[in-house]
Amino acid sequence: MxxxxxxxxxxxxxxxxxxxxxxxxxxxxxxxxxxxxxxxxxxxxxxxxxxxxxxxxxxxxxxxxxxxxxxxxxxxxxxxxxxxxxxxxxxxxxxxxxxxxxxxxxxxxxxxxxxxxxxxxxxxxxxxxxxxxxxxxxxxxxxxxxxxxxxxxxxxxxxxxxxxxxxxxxxxxxxxxxxxxxxxxxxxxxxxxxxxxxxxxxxxxxxxxxxxxxxxxxxxxxxxxxxxxxxxxxxxxxxxxxxxxxxxxxxxxxxxxxxxxxxxxxxxxxxxxxxxxxxxxxxxxxxRSSSVIPCTGCRYCMDCPSGVDIPRVFTVYNLYCVKKSRRLFHIYYDYLAESERAHNCVGCGACLERCPQGIDIPGRMCEIADFAAGPKTD
Ligand code: SF4
Ligand code: SF4
Missing domain, CATH: 3.20.20.100 (NADP-dependent oxidoreductase domain)
Known part of the structure; x- marks a missing residue:
C-alpha cells in the first residue's frame, strides 16, 4: 500500500x-x-x-x-x-x-x-x-x-x-x-x-x-x-x-x-x-452534458418529514441521466417504497439548509415526480 x-x-x-x-x-x-x-x-x-x-x-x-x-x-x-x-x-x-x-x-x-x-x-x-x-x-x-x-x-x-x-x-x-x-x-x-x-x-x-x-x-x-x-x-x-x-x-x-x-x-x-x-x-x-444532480449520497438532508428518501431518489434519477433509459429508471424507482418517492415532497424546505451541495431539493423532487409519472419505456 x-x-x-x-x-x-x-x-x-x-x-x-x-x-x-x-x-x-x-x-x-x-x-x-x-x-x-x-x-x-x-x-x-x-x-x-x-x-x-x-x-x-x-x-x-x-x-x-x-x-x-x-x-x-x-x-x-x-x-x-x-x-x-x-x-x-x-x-x-x-x-x-x-x-x-x-x-x-x-x-x-x-x-x-x-x-x-x-x-x-x-x-x-x-x-x-x-x-x-x-x-x-x-x-x-x-x-x-x-x-x-x-x-x-x-x-x-x-x-x-x-x-x-x-x-x-x-x-x-x-x-x-x-x-x-x-x-x-x-x-x-x-x-x-x-x-x-x-x-x-x-x-x-x-x-x-x-x-x-x-x-x-x-x-x-x-x-x-x-x-x-x-x-x-x-x-x-x-x-x-x-x-x-x-x-x-x-x-x-x-x-x-x-x-x-x-x-x-x-x-x-x-x-x-x-x-x-x-x-x-x-x-x-x-x-456534465448529461445534467446529473450533484448529490453525493451523504444523507445529511434526512430524515424528510414527508418520508421521501431524497438520496435514493436522486441516485435513481442520475442513473437515468447517465444511461438515458426510462425503462432502467423505472426498474430501480419501483424498488423504492411508494412513501419514499418524489411525489411525496410537499416543498417544506426542511432539507434545504442541510444539503452541503446546495441542491434545490424540492424543485428537483417536483421535476422527478413529473418525470416518473411519464412514459415507462424508451
Ligand atoms: S422539501 Fe420535500 S424532500 Fe425536502 S424535507 Fe420537505 S418534503 Fe422532504
Ligand atoms: S444532503 Fe444533499 S448531497 Fe447529501 S444526500 Fe441529501 S441531497 Fe444528496
Missing part, C-alpha cells in the same frame, strides 16, 4: 482511507450495518495495509462509530488511525460537546482519537462552532492527549474556508475533492488555501458518492480508449491521490469488490500522466 508521511503528522498513513459512511446494509434504505460483510471488508483492508479509518457521530444513524469500535478493537490500537467528527450543526451547548465526545470514545472503544474533525464546517455551522467554543473545547482535549490531530471537514466557498483557517490553528483539513468539484465547488481554490498553509489534505468524496464510477457509455469509452483495464472509479481515486499534499483519499466502500478495486489502485499507485488528465477532461465535458 502506498503510504504518505508528513512530518507534522509523524507517522505513515495509507493513501487509501476507509470511510465508514456507506457500509453494506442488512436492508436497502435502512441504516443497519451488515456486520459480517463489513468486518470482512475491514479485515481485507487491514491485511493489505490500510491504516486510516474514518467515521462520524451520525453516520449510519449513529451505528457507524459502534461498528468502528467493534471491528477495529480486534486489532492492536497502534495498528490503525481512527478519525471521527463532532456534529457541529446539532450542537446547542458546550456540555453537549463534552457529552458527545465521551460517548464517542466509548462507542469506538478507544482512549484517544488519532484524527478529530469539526464535521461539515460551513458559514452556518462555523457560527455555531464559535458560539459554543467547540474549537476551544477540542483544543483542550488535544492538550490532554485525547486527540492527536485536530481538523475539520469543509462544505462551503473559499472565503469561508479562509476565515476558518485564519481564526484557528489546525493540523489538517478535509475537502470534497474530485475532478468535477475541482471547478464546480471551486475545490481548486480550497486545495490551494490548504497548500499555502502547508496543511495536509484529506480527500472526501473522490468518486462523488459513487457517481464518478460510471460516466455513461460515451464518457467511459473516452477513458477506456486510453486504458481499457482499470475501473472507471479508479480514475477518480488516482486524480485525487495524484495531488501533492494529499495525506489520504477516503472511499466510503460498500462491498468487497470496491475494496479490492481501490486496493489494486492504491497498491501499485501511479499518478495520472498528461494523456490521462486530458482524457478525464474530455470525459467530464460529456458527463
Amino acid at each position: 502506498e503510504k504518505r508521511l508528513f512530518t507534522s503528522i509523524g507517522r505513515e498513513i495509507s493513501l487509501l482511507g476507509f470511510g465508514f459512511m456507506r457500509l453494506p446494509l442488512q436492508q436497502a434504505g435502512k441504516q443497519d450495518i451488515d456486520y459480517e460483510k463489513a468486518e470482512a471488508m475491514v479485515d481485507l483492508a487491514m491485511s493489505r495495509g490500510v491504516n486510516y479509518y474514518d467515521t462520524a457521530y451520525l453516520y449510519h444513524d449513529g451505528l457507524s462509530e459502534p461498528f468502528a469500535g467493534r471491528s477495529l478493537s480486534r486489532y492492536p490500537r497502534e495498528s490503525y488511525c481512527l478519525a471521527t467528527k463532532m456534529p457541529t450543526w446539532d450542537i446547542t451547548s458546550a456540555d453537549q460537546v463534552e457529552r458527545i465526545f465521551d460517548e464517542q470514545l466509548k462507542r469506538c472503544r478507544v482512549d484517544y482519537f488519532d484524527f478529530y474533525l469539526l464535521h461539515r464546517v460551513s458559514r452556518v455551522t462555523y457560527d455555531i462552532a464559535l458560539k459554543y467554543d467547540i474549537y476551544g473545547i477540542l483544543r483542550r482535549k488535544k492538550e490532554q492527549g485525547l486527540i492527536k490531530h485536530l481538523g475539520f471537514s469543509f462544505h462551503d466557498a473559499p472565503p469561508v474556508l479562509e476565515r476558518v483557517l485564519d481564526n484557528h490553528e489546525w493540523d489538517f483539513g478535509q475537502l470534497q475533492l474530485n475532478y468535477l468539484d475541482w471547478q464546480d465547488l471551486d475545490a481548486a481554490r480550497q486545495y490551494a488555501l490548504l497548500a499555502e498553509r502547508k496543511l495536509p489534505v484529506i480527500v472526501m468524496e473522490p468518486i462523488r458518492g459513487g457517481a464518478l464510477a460510471d460516466l455513461g457509455d460515451e464518457g467511459n469509452a473516452i477513458l477506456r480508449a486510453v486504458n481499457p483495464k482499470p475501473s472507471i472509479a479508479s480514475w477518480a481515486l488516482r486524480y485525487a491521490a495524484s495531488l501533492p499534499g494529499v495525506l489520504t483519499v477516503l472511499s466510503g466502500m460498500s462491498n468487497q469488490e470496491q475494496v479490492e478495486d481501490n486496493l489494486a489502485t492504491m497498491q501499485a499507485f501511479k499518478p495520472l500522466d498528461e494523456t490521462e488528465r486530458e482524457a478525464i477532461e474530455r470525459a467530464v465535458n460529456v458527463y
Whole structure:
C-alpha cells in the first residue's frame, strides 16, 4: 500500500482511507450495518495495509462509530488511525460537546482519537462552532492527549474556508475533492488555501458518492480508449491521490469488490500522466452534458418529514441521466417504497439548509415526480 508521511503528522498513513459512511446494509434504505460483510471488508483492508479509518457521530444513524469500535478493537490500537467528527450543526451547548465526545470514545472503544474533525464546517455551522467554543473545547482535549490531530471537514466557498483557517490553528483539513468539484465547488481554490498553509489534505468524496464510477457509455469509452483495464472509479481515486499534499483519499466502500478495486489502485499507485488528465477532461465535458444532480449520497438532508428518501431518489434519477433509459429508471424507482418517492415532497424546505451541495431539493423532487409519472419505456 502506498503510504504518505508528513512530518507534522509523524507517522505513515495509507493513501487509501476507509470511510465508514456507506457500509453494506442488512436492508436497502435502512441504516443497519451488515456486520459480517463489513468486518470482512475491514479485515481485507487491514491485511493489505490500510491504516486510516474514518467515521462520524451520525453516520449510519449513529451505528457507524459502534461498528468502528467493534471491528477495529480486534486489532492492536497502534495498528490503525481512527478519525471521527463532532456534529457541529446539532450542537446547542458546550456540555453537549463534552457529552458527545465521551460517548464517542466509548462507542469506538478507544482512549484517544488519532484524527478529530469539526464535521461539515460551513458559514452556518462555523457560527455555531464559535458560539459554543467547540474549537476551544477540542483544543483542550488535544492538550490532554485525547486527540492527536485536530481538523475539520469543509462544505462551503473559499472565503469561508479562509476565515476558518485564519481564526484557528489546525493540523489538517478535509475537502470534497474530485475532478468535477475541482471547478464546480471551486475545490481548486480550497486545495490551494490548504497548500499555502502547508496543511495536509484529506480527500472526501473522490468518486462523488459513487457517481464518478460510471460516466455513461460515451464518457467511459473516452477513458477506456486510453486504458481499457482499470475501473472507471479508479480514475477518480488516482486524480485525487495524484495531488501533492494529499495525506489520504477516503472511499466510503460498500462491498468487497470496491475494496479490492481501490486496493489494486492504491497498491501499485501511479499518478495520472498528461494523456490521462486530458482524457478525464474530455470525459467530464460529456458527463456534465448529461445534467446529473450533484448529490453525493451523504444523507445529511434526512430524515424528510414527508418520508421521501431524497438520496435514493436522486441516485435513481442520475442513473437515468447517465444511461438515458426510462425503462432502467423505472426498474430501480419501483424498488423504492411508494412513501419514499418524489411525489411525496410537499416543498417544506426542511432539507434545504442541510444539503452541503446546495441542491434545490424540492424543485428537483417536483421535476422527478413529473418525470416518473411519464412514459415507462424508451
Ligand atoms: S422539501 Fe420535500 S424532500 Fe425536502 S424535507 Fe420537505 S418534503 Fe422532504
Ligand atoms: S441531497 Fe444533499 S444532503 Fe441529501 S444526500 Fe444528496 S448531497 Fe447529501
